[in-house]
Amino acid sequence: MRTNPISTLLSAAAILVAAQVAHASDITLVGAGGVLQDAERAVFFEPFAKQAGISFSEDSYAGEQAKIRAMVLSKNVTWDVIQLDHAEMIVGCDEGLYQKLDWPKIGNPEDFLPQAVQPCGVGAFAWSFVFAYDQDRIVDGPKNWVDFWDLKKWPGKRGMRASARLTLEAALLADGVKNEDLYKVLATDEGVTRAFKKLDEIKSQIVWWTTGAEPIERLAAGDVAVTTAFNGRVTTANQNGRHFALVWDGQMYGQDYWGIVSGSPHKDLAEKFIAFASQPEIQSKLPEKIAYGIMNKKAIAMVPPKAAEAMPTAPQNLKNAIPFDAAFWAENDADLTAKFEAWRAR
Amino acid sequence: MTIAPILLCAPLLVFLIVFFFAPLAVMLSYSVRNSEVPIVLPNLSKAIATWDGLGLPPASVFSALALDLKSNSDSMALGEAARRLDFEVPGYRALVFKTARRLQADQASTSGRDELTRIDARWANPRYWSALNRATASLTPAFFLAAFDLKMDDLGHITRVEEDRRVYLDTFLRTFQIGGTVTLLCLLLGYPIAFAITVLPRRFAAALTFSVILPFWTSLLVRTSAWIVVLSKDGVVNSFLTRLGVINEPLQLIFNRTGLYIVMVHILLPFMVLPIRSVMQGISPNYMKASASLGAHPFLGFFKVYLPLTLPGVGAGCLMTFIIAIGYYITPALVGGAGDNMISFFIAFHTNSVINWGMAAALGVVLLSAVLLIFGTFGRLLGLSRIVALK
Amino acid sequence: MKTNRIIAVYSCVMMLFLLGPLLAFLPISFSSVSFLSYPLPGYSLQWYEKVLQPTPWMFALKNSLIVGSLSTALATVLGTAAAFGLTRKNFPASGFVLALIVSPMIVPVVVTAVGTYFMFAKLGLVATFSGLVIAHTVLGVPFVVITVSSTLQTFDNRLLQAAYGLGASPIHAFFTIVLPLIANGVIAGAIFAFVTSFDEVVVAIFIGGPQQKTLPRQMFEGIKDNIDPSILAMSAILLLVTILLMVFLGLLRRR
Numbered sequence: 001m002r003t004n005p006i007s008t009l010l011s012a013a014a015i016l017v018a019a020q021v022a023h024a025s026d027i028t029l030v031g032a033g034g035v036l037q038d039a040e041r042a043v044f045f046e047p048f049a050k051q052a053g054i055s056f057s058e059d060s061y062a063g064e065q066a067k068i069r070a071m072v073l074s075k076n077v078t079w080d081v082i083q084l085d086h087a088e089m090i091v092g093c094d095e096g097l098y099q100k101l102d103w104p105k106i107g108n109p110e111d112f113l114p115q116a117v118q119p120c121g122v123g124a125f126a127w128s129f130v131f132a133y134d135q136d137r138i139v140d141g142p143k144n145w146v147d148f149w150d151l152k153k154w155p156g157k158r159g160m161r162a163s164a165r166l167t168l169e170a171a172l173l174a175d176g177v178k179n180e181d182l183y184k185v186l187a188t189d190e191g192v193t194r195a196f197k198k199l200d201e202i203k204s205q206i207v208w209w210t211t212g213a214e215p216i217e218r219l220a221a222g223d224v225a226v227t228t229a230f231n232g233r234v235t236t237a238n239q240n241g242r243h244f245a246l247v248w249d250g251q252m253y254g255q256d257y258w259g260i261v262s263g264s265p266h267k268d269l270a271e272k273f274i275a276f277a278s279q280p281e282i283q284s285k286l287p288e289k290i291a292y293g294i295m296n297k298k299a300i301a302m303v304p305p306k307a308a309e310a311m312p313t314a315p316q317n318l319k320n321a322i323p324f325d326a327a328f329w330a331e332n333d334a335d336l337t338a339k340f341e342a343w344r345a346r
Numbered sequence: 347m348t349i350a351p352i353l354l355c356a357p358l359l360v361f362l363i364v365f366f367f368a369p370l371a372v373m374l375s376y377s378v379r380n381s382e383v384p385i386v387l388p389n390l391s392k393a394i395a396t397w398d399g400l401g402l403p404p405a406s407v408f409s410a411l412a413l414d415l416k417s418n419s420d421s422m423a424l425g426e427a428a429r430r431l432d433f434e435v436p437g438y439r440a441l442v443f444k445t446a447r448r449l450q451a452d453q454a455s456t457s458g459r460d461e462l463t464r465i466d467a468r469w470a471n472p473r474y475w476s477a478l479n480r481a482t483a484s485l486t487p488a489f490f491l492a493a494f495d496l497k498m499d500d501l502g503h504i505t506r507v508e509e510d511r512r513v514y515l516d517t518f519l520r521t522f523q524i525g526g527t528v529t530l531l532c533l534l535l536g537y538p539i540a541f542a543i544t545v546l547p548r549r550f551a552a553a554l555t556f557s558v559i560l561p562f563w564t565s566l567l568v569r570t571s572a573w574i575v576v577l578s579k580d581g582v583v584n585s586f587l588t589r590l591g592v593i594n595e596p597l598q599l600i601f602n603r604t605g606l607y608i609v610m611v612h613i614l615l616p617f618m619v620l621p622i623r624s625v626m627q628g629i630s631p632n633y634m635k636a637s638a639s640l641g642a643h644p645f646l647g648f649f650k651v652y653l654p655l656t657l658p659g660v661g662a663g664c665l666m667t668f669i670i671a672i673g674y675y676i677t678p679a680l681v682g683g684a685g686d687n688m689i690s691f692f693i694a695f696h697t698n699s700v701i702n703w704g705m706a707a708a709l710g711v712v713l714l715s716a717v718l719l720i721f722g723t724f725g726r727l728l729g730l731s732r733i734v735a736l737k
Numbered sequence: 738m739k740t741n742r743i744i745a746v747y748s749c750v751m752m753l754f755l756l757g758p759l760l761a762f763l764p765i766s767f768s769s770v771s772f773l774s775y776p777l778p779g780y781s782l783q784w785y786e787k788v789l790q791p792t793p794w795m796f797a798l799k800n801s802l803i804v805g806s807l808s809t810a811l812a813t814v815l816g817t818a819a820a821f822g823l824t825r826k827n828f829p830a831s832g833f834v835l836a837l838i839v840s841p842m843i844v845p846v847v848v849t850a851v852g853t854y855f856m857f858a859k860l861g862l863v864a865t866f867s868g869l870v871i872a873h874t875v876l877g878v879p880f881v882v883i884t885v886s887s888t889l890q891t892f893d894n895r896l897l898q899a900a901y902g903l904g905a906s907p908i909h910a911f912f913t914i915v916l917p918l919i920a921n922g923v924i925a926g927a928i929f930a931f932v933t934s935f936d937e938v939v940v941a942i943f944i945g946g947p948q949q950k951t952l953p954r955q956m957f958e959g960i961k962d963n964i965d966p967s968i969l970a971m972s973a974i975l976l977l978v979t980i981l982l983m984v985f986l987g988l989l990r991r992r
Contacts, residue, residue: 028947033958042771059946059950060958067946070858073858074858074860074863075861076861076863210961211961211962214961214962221773
């Protein structure tokens with residue numbers, strides 16, 4: 001133990017520097033975790049790294065925007081490409097968290113579905129917010145949002161997303177609001193009160209989830225009888241031997257985006273990644289891994305029919321579907337989230 | 347030679363001042379600072395100071411705002427300001443960005459008032475101007491008021507927030523209630539354990555001590571995942587009870603308050619047992635013998651003689667358990683259910699998700715004050731060394 | 738005696754409560770399937786193999802070891818020096834200074850984390866190893882000071898005076914006389930500091946970035962996100978390490 005404290009400190013500092021250097025990878029790609037990220041890794045991340053001859057590291061993001069804000073403010077940006085929720089992409093674009101994209105470097109906007117082309121975002125995939133139950137436990141299950149609320153006929157816990165977005169919409173649909181009036185009603189104070197009143201009916205039975213993988217786990221463990229979920233994760237669970245029924249009636253669909261964090265040290269590579277991930281040959285492989293829709297028009301025709309059936313955009317799944325209104329949420333999120341959290345804690 | 351000990355202590359003290367006390371001071375300053383809007387809207391801040399706050403402000407204030415928004419180039423700082431205003435009036439964030447975008451797109455020189463109200467009719471509503479007025483003062487009580495479900499209304503009076511927004515008072519109460527219940531459960535379960543350790547045969551006592559200390563040293567997340575396995579619907583407890591025929595339907599033992607209590611008690615029990623045990627081990631058995639030889643019933647002897655002697659340990663255990671419990675974040679997040687969120691949840695929520703750092707700071711300051719108050723009141727009675735020399 | 742039997746039975750029940758969950762999950766870590774419930778259809782080592790893969794578990798373990806050992810080194814040096822200073826007879830206001838030093842143990846971790854986050858965001862220390870090491874040092878240092886101070890209380894000051902009398906410099910005397918005698922306390926304090934960092938998750942969530950993902954954070958995200966038996970396999974390994982550390986500490990104390 002005959003060490004000089006100063007030399008100990010110095011060698012510690014040396015290790016520290018070495019550790020940071022050793023960890024640097026060429027690009028950091030950020031997805032939404034769980035099986036979705038597994039799919040993204042297989043379809044986008046690894047093939048891109050292989051083609052470009054680079055190494056990548058990844059992380060998952062569940063909406064903790066402060067992390068991005070802190071990075072950008074302190075000019076210590078460690079995330080490069082990030083998968084973003086639509087409303088968040090709009091807000092972050094306003095506030096300069098994400099870079100305005102250089103579209104010619106990404107691809108031809110004409111090739112994409114119109115909603116995929118945004119100043120700070122490139123449509124990555126289309127998701128659908130649905131509900132599901134385990135057919136091994138419930139034979140004749142709920143068929144729409146009204147049934148979802150029916151605790152008499154289908155007793156048991158309800159898994160719901162711990163977020164005002166999509167949950168308030170589901171409540172209003174269950175309360176009989178027509179699809180086309182949904183966001184008009186939600187824009188009024190009475191509509192919001194109505195949604196919370198409807199949620200009160202099942203509040204004691206709600207189990208909240210935050211990450212996309214949780215509802216699937218809970219459903220598998222039998223901790224919830226019926227749960228809201230994103231469609232892709234349900235289909236993946238079934239491919240892994242589960243027998244979950246997925247209810248398309250009243251599905252709400254929207255899209256997630258690829259964005260680049262402002263001040264990303266690997267901007268060029270980040271653009272190359274997005275361009276790579278937007279190619280039809282690459283995109284068309286996603287639905288086989290996870291049942292989400294794709295945004296490149298040319299890619300849609302390349303999806304094998306079996307995978308296409310499970311996509312939110314398949315015609316039979318779109319029969320009674322409602323588009324998610326991201327602009328509404330970009331404007332009202334703070335207010336409705338405050339009310340939602342107050343209600344949830346009550 | 348008197349200077350040497352101080353020099354030895356100095357590096358650590360400087361380190362803690364810079365990296366522990368300064369961060370707490372930063373948090374305190376965030377809870378009252380109000381600089382977001384003045385930084386981005388300097389002309390508006392100057393102009394609005396001359397306004398009496400009644401009705402709509404004079405035209406000069408309108409033009410100052412239009413000028414500031416038109417010339418803004420730091421969208422991130424504008425975002426901070428817009429969020430601060432959204433905290434006063436919902437929807438303000440989007441209004442600021444919409445107005446800034448339109449003004450910047452429009453090359454014509456602005457007259458202010460007309461142009462703003464043409465862009466959005468809300469600029470004709472005095473509400474938005476008094477919010478601006480409040481958000482440009484040098485310091486703000488808004489976050490501390492909000493931490494107690496209060497707000498300053500447009501006339502400057504302190505009122506309770508609308509019913510559907512009240513949340514923090516209840517959450518503080520719930521935090522203390524969960525902390526109190528867990529402390530009480532730990533005391534009821536832990537006191538006999540400590541007693542058993544002191545009276546059981548040596549081997550048995552050592553085994554019991556080991557079973558208290560092993561969980562204490564085991565990672566919090568290891569214990570939490572273990573409990574999730576044990577308590578879930580298909581878990582060990584439920585299948586055991588079902589097989590015994592005690593229950594037909596599996597019990598909901600996790601993702602609710604029951605689960606939270608079970609896991610928190612398991613995690614905090616050592617903090618109760620260890621200080622009580624160390625006090626008990628210092629009590630000579632002769633006391634009880636003396637009281638018995640004086641003819642006291644063992645129960646009376648216990649309550650009159652033994653129990654009072656163990657009180658310092660009980661106090662230290664309860665204090666530490668309660669203080670740790672009310673700061674809990676990880677366990678409620680993983681095993682609690684709806685409505686089991688404690689105040690730490692909201693601190694993290696405002697820091698990481700909605701990015702209202704003023705609110706996070708104010709809630710943090712209130713929690714810290716509560717802890718310091720409790721510690722200052724009871725810690726003095728018990729002596730610092732007894733409480734912290736736990737491990 | 739009846740009372741004794743009640744105490745014995747109660748103790749057994751409590752041992753079951755305290756240790757039961759830690760034993761109940763072990764078999765599942767050897768499961769051949771990904772469900773977390775009994776009965777197990779078969780056994781395999783696949784979850785241990787998964788845990789030994791470079792990502793995410795070994796990466797997280799490596800980060801935890803880096804952050805843990807650096808913060809331990811820093812906390813041990815700073816804490817031992819301070820404890821030595823504090824226990825000198827002529828130290829002014831030692832009670833107050835001790836209260837300052839141990840306050841990181843009392844302030845709720847989430848409060849420390851938020852304050853540190855706000856300040857580190859300004860300093861550019863968020864999502865850096867240095868930031869996480871510093872924050873963990875703050876949390877670990879009180880344990881070093883307490884452990885070393887209590888060891889120093891049994892230290893005979895006359896030894897030091899004798900050394901000075903023989904012409905030794907204070908630094909020389911510290912390293913040759915004091916340190917060997919209090920080595921056990923220093924090592925115990927260092928272990929406490931290491932365990933504090935190794936098990937810490939709240940600050941790691943706030944301060945750490947993707948490159949600094951530590952083992953507890955990986956476990957936290959795993960439990961929230963994809964709970965499968967690999968978490969239990971990692972838990973089993975950690976439990977084994979914990980037991981070894983406890984045995985080691987017990988031996989240290991006995992000496």
